[in-house]
Amino acid sequence: MQSRQRGAARRDVDCFSKLGIVRSNTAKNNKNKKKKKMDQAMSNVARAVESGATTIRGIVDATGLSRLKVERALHALEKQKLLLRDSRGFTAPGMLATPQVRQCGSCSRCCTLLEVTEVGKSVNEWCKHCDVDKGCTIYDDRPQMCRSFNCAWLQGHLADEWFPERARMVVHFSQDAVNVQVDPGYPDRWRQEPYFSKLCEWSLNGIRMNGNRSYATLIVSGPDKFLLLGRTIVPEPTLFGTAFLPVAAETFRYWKARSPEHLHRLYGRITEIQRIQQEFGYCAIPDDDDPYPPYRPALLRLSNHPHAESDAESA
Ligand code: SF4
Ligand code: SF4
Structure with a gap:
């Protein structure tokens, strides 16, 4: 294994930055x-x-x-x-372990899996400047994106089994997300252990963080995209966000929004569900994904609460 440095760009994942996170x-x-x-x-x-x-x-x-x-x-x-x-x-305390010093060694996963616009490279294709034996052939002149890129494993945030060449995944951070780019030749690798449990743990940490510290955990595997909510997998999340409600320690019910206004309504109903749960100790969770206010009467009826009718009338 040669000791050499590599780098590659991370794709701007603005389109993902809003997923699962509701901002002020x-x-x-x-x-x-x-x-x-x-x-x-x-x-x-x-x-x-x-x-x-x-x-x-x-x-x-x-x-x-x-x-x-x-x-x-x-x-x-x-x-x-x-x-x-x-x-x-x-x-930074809390989110991730103290970084260790590592080297890319034999790995060149980011030079194949990630998009690097400055060298006209798409996702999941070899960079034309990447030599399997020598590494980057334009190392001294490589684009800024490549210079500044360090995957999460290289930064020391992940254990040895996450070495990208071995895991066949590149994990990297963006503004509001932990991004996992999976080698299309191993599309289900992220669902396997020990990877899946670690991704669930990160997802739960990201959901529990407050305000602008919260982040989404996003997986791209070939043409498929997933948002992880603990152990709940949301396939093909929309750009407008995903409203979610915890139903057990590590699982969630979710509804994918079709517009900002739709996301607002979904969260309006979730707020009412949580209010009823606090008041009565239980609230049924509706199946429909297109709620309109007032949410309370329908939720009370669905939950068969004894005071549902009178409560609904006075609403
Ligand atoms: S994926 Fe990580 S370890 Fe592999 S070459 Fe890129 S930065 Fe280095
Ligand atoms: S220019 Fe070099 S560092 Fe950047 S993706 Fe291509 S081979 Fe990798």
């Missing part, structure tokens, strides 16, 4: 706008640290933010104890 509404005044910008900067900085940046310079390079913005975001994150500063630089 548009800011209505300048104060809110400033706060939103600060939240965004904090999120970018936290993600850069989780991706391996340990110095201010490294975070500036990874995020494209000015040094001043990075310093402000770091200060806010440290204050909220979302980031630690020690002799090794910055680290």
Whole structure:
């Protein structure tokens, strides 16, 4: 195994960034706008640290933010104890294990599985600059996307069995997601152990994170896309989001939204379901996926609660 460095671009996964995550509404005044910008900067900085940046310079390079913005975001994150500063630089507690130092070695999975627009490379095709024996033939002139890319295994966030050449998957982070790109020759690898349990664990962590720290766990396997909600697999999630409700420790009921307004209604009903669960200890979960308010009367009737009729009449 040669010791060599490789890198490849990660595809901008903006289209996925909204999946499974509901964000706050548009800011209505300048104060809110400033706060939103600060939240965004904090999120970018936290993600850069989780991706391996340990110095201010490294975070500036990874995020494209000015040094001043990075310093402000770091200060806010440290204050909220979302980031630690020690002799090794910055680290992010909670989400992922402390990174280890690794090398790509014999791996070139990201140069085959991921899209690199700067060299005209699509997903799941060999980069024309990738030599199986020598690695990147334009290493000194490789695009910035390739220079800045480090998969989650390389960053030390995953155990040895996740070595991409062996796992046949490349795991990488984007703004709001853990992304898993699966080798199309091994399309079900991510469903196998020990991989699936780890992905479930990450998914649950991402769902439990608050505010702009939450993230989705997304799997792309050949032409198929999946959103993971704990052990619940959502095939072909839509761009508008997926509303979900826990039904057991690691499983969820979900409804895929067809528009922002539809997502809003789905979450409106979920809120009412949770309210009824708190009040009565139980609420039936409807099968239909196109609810309209008022949600409470229909939910009470469906749940056969004794006071359903009078409650519904007064609603
Ligand atoms: S997938 Fe990870 S380990 Fe493999 S070459 Fe790319 S960055 Fe290196
Ligand atoms: S230019 Fe091609 S071979 Fe070189 S690092 Fe980027 S994707 Fe890999």
